[in-house]
Amino acid sequence: MNAAQYKTWDEFMEGVWRQNPVFVMVLGMCPTLAVTVSAINAISMGVATLFVLVCSCGLVSLMRKLTPKEVRIAVYIVIIATFVTAVDYAIQAISLALYDALGAFIQLIVVNCIILGRAEAHAAKNPPLPAMINAAGMGVGFTIGLLALGVVREILGAGTLFGVALFGAGFQPWVIMVLPPGGFFVLGAWLLLFSWWARRKAGLPAKEATPHV
Amino acid sequence: MNSAPIEIRSAPHVQSTKTVETIMRNVVYSLLPICAFYVFQYGISALASIAVVTGICLLTERFFVRTGTQAGRLSDYSAVITGLLLALTLPPGFPLWMGAVAGMVAIALGKALFGGIGFNVFNPALVGRAFVQAAFPTAIATYTPSFLPGRFTEFIPSTLAWPLMIPAEPTAWLKAKNLDALAGATPLAKWKFDGVIANADELLTSLSGHMAVGPSPMLILLCGAYLASRRYMDWRIPLAVLGSAALTAWLLFAFDPARYPNPFFMLFSGGLILGAVYMATDMATSPVTPKGMWVYGALIGLLTVVIRYYSGLPEGVMYAILIANAASPLIEKVTQPIPFGRGVLDRAKKRATYPLNPGYISREEASAVTPKKRFLPNKPKK
Helix, strand or coil: CCHHHCCHHHHHHHHHHHCCCCCCCCCCHHHHHHCCCCHHHHHHHHHHHHHHHHHHHHHHHHCCCCCCHHHHHHHHHHHHHHHHHHHHHHHHHHCHHHHHHHHHHCHHHHHCHHHHHHHHHCHHHCCHHHHHHHHHHHHHHHHHHHHHHHHHHHHHHHCEECCEECCCCCECCCHHHHCHHHHHHHHHHHHHHHHHHHHHHCCCCCCCCCCCC | CCCCCCCCCCCCCCCCCCCHHHHHHHHHHHHHHHHHHHHHHHCHHHHHHHHHHHHHHHHHHHHHHHCCCCECCHHHCHHHHHHHHHHHHCCCCCCHHHHHHHHHHHHHHHCHHHCECCCCCCCHHHHHHHHHHHHCHHHHCCCCCCCCCCCCCCCCHHHHCCCCECCCCHHHHHHHCCCCHHHHCCHHHHHHHHCCCCCHHHHHCCCCCCCCCCCCHHHHHHHHHHHHHCCCCCCHHHHHHHHHHHHHHHHHHHHCCCCCCCHHHHHHCCCHHHHHHHHCCCCCCCCCCHHHHHHHHHHHHHHHHHHHHHCCCCCCHHHHHHHHHHHHHHHHHHCCCCCCCECCCCCECCCCCCCCCHHHCCHHHHCCCCCCCCCCCCCCCC
16 A cells, blocks of 8 residues: 555544544543533643644654664653643643643643554554544544533533523533533443444444343 | 243242232332322422422333333333332422433433343432432422421422522522521431431421421331331341441440430431331342341441531431442342351361262263363354
8 A cells, every 4th residue: 555545534534433532442531531521621622632643643653763662652752742741831821721720631641542542553653644644533533522521511510602601590500510420421421322323323223132131 | 821831940949929010019009108298298399399200210211111221111110119219309399300300310320221120230219319419419408398388289489490490599488488498407407507406206297397307207117117017128128227327326326425416316317217218128239138138238327327427418328328239249249148068168067978979960960961162163254
């Protein structure tokens, strides 16, 4: 297979849909559950991760022939940490409120296994362009996953969407949705929905034989 | 019947006429007087709450049974029990839409996700209540006094809150009835936050209408006694729960009577009686071994008193039962009865011999051939 034949769209959609980091691979759960209290937080986290993912995968891919196999993880981490630091300062400069809301989870992008996984599994074996396209797909997929959680949790937990009040003044917030258990419940509900959808698309019956014990 | 096929199955062969449906139906019967008295105490708000919560439980159950996600049938009455119990644990003026959320979560999260009746790890009604307790902490702590005048003609204002909206505060409504806002506090909340201990007749009846006691404890004990006498419920669990709670409370009371309330107050306030008789005895979530039942009940009683005394919450029965539910597989494992002839430490008794006399082995077994292991050929790769 030579470089010109890459199916770029497929490569991109791989991360958005078939290998979605949140809903299919269930990776990077720490930020997924912790910062998705509101849709804005979720999008910011997603975009920050997307940026780090694309840049570091591109650099890892460029350096793939120079990197000795024995120290490759250390090299990846240094590359990722560089971009994370840049994102960290950028967010701090753009909006301090957002920076406080995301807390330590921006720095923790360094150890997000989606990024290290992409670097190890894809970027280290492919030329820069396909590696970056694949990484961009993963990043977009991750952002969509975070947004799906953030929207539900913000609507139920605060009655707002992107900060705009949806129900007027008398809304009763569901306190549990802003708490960690709410994150688990919403994630579980989305996983359920997506697996049901995937089964339907594959033509499998949604109904399984009831277990008899 | 003579054309019925011969069925070969392993032990136990003793059959009982008790089916799941009979047991559940009798539990529902025994709950009806309690619900009736509850409605008499709190009026149409309580009636609406019971009807809506039970209805939503049944609808959710129907959905999951229809889509094949969970075992069981709608007619086995288990969803009715969940609904009635859930409604009895909620405040009478609980907004109906929150009650509906609780009922849906109880069946969907507490039961259907585990596979339906008999598969659930936690008591479904308590799962629903724990969810709304975490989601709407203010509404679930807002009680109104029982035996209010005009309770059969007018709703408690918070009952009819619009979906997703904050329910009305009952303070102004109670003032119009010449009652102060504190009249609505439960006995436990009064004790926890104001240091007032209710006296016995107030706890048992609350006929003066100044106390928000939940469903009547005496009636629950009576109905529980009916269930236990008909063997639809094991008497060990409620006895262990109440005994251990009373013992813990009594020890603390004897230690420092000024600081800790008397054991009678601990037993008859809040939901301890309801929890002990109806929630802890849920067959799917409690141990089956007799010794395990004692351990399980004692754990609930102890945890309840500990949570009530030493946590920020006034009531602890719900979390105590949920924790004990989670522990019940472990309790079952360590309380397995020892088969006859075995020593305590799981080895054969000294000098006891069990000769493998061929006479003991049935002919089929003696000539049985162990089937050889068959290896499936590897699947052809596509």
